[in-house]
Amino acid sequence: MEWELRHSGLAEAAELRDLLDVRLRMALGRFRGRVTRLVVLLQGGHEPRGGIDKSCRIRAQIRGVGDVRGMVVDSDWRMAIERAAQAIAQSVAHEIDRARRQPRPAALGNERPPCDHGERSWLSEA
Numbered sequence: 001m002e003w004e005l006r007h008s009g010l011a012e013a014a015e016l017r018d019l020l021d022v023r024l025r026m027a028l029g030r031f032r033g034r035v036t037r038l039v040v041l042l043q044g045g046h047e048p049r050g051g052i053d054k055s056c057r058i059r060a061q062i063r064g065v066g067d068v069r070g071m072v073v074d075s076d077w078r079m080a081i082e083r084a085a086q087a088i089a090q091s092v093a094h095e096i097d098r099a100r101r102q103p104r105p106a107a108l109g110n111e112r113p114p115c116d117h118g119e120r121s122w123l124s125e126a
Helices: 013-031 077-101
Strands: 004-007 035-043 054-062 066-074
Touching: 004 013, 013 035, 013 054, 013 077, 035 077, 054 077, 066 077
Parallel strands: 004 035
Antiparallel strands: 035 054, 054 066
16 A cells, blocks of 8 residues: 655654554555555644644545545654554544445436326336
8 A cells, every 4th residue: 555644844754654654554454445545644743842742644535435534643653643543444444334335326227217196107017
């Protein structure tokens, strides 16, 4: 699975790339046929006092579903990445399941004619 990492001058980005790769493959591996694009955005870590400002945002484009997004904020990069990978996997699973449960339009040629009360309906033609 290929993915793109975006960040704004994050010093730890090279170190975190390997962790991201492993976590994303583990979390989304079962959906690899449906994931068409994956973008990870790491932001934060610029506050001098070291507050909780490290965010990991993930956007997954899923075939037949569309975009699924998730974000986690944590004080530790590794925890933010692990939690965001778990969150996006749960969101992708939920959206795929939801798309499966939605009624599908009838295939062309299999549509039933509308029932007109003034004429014989297709039900009575048997």
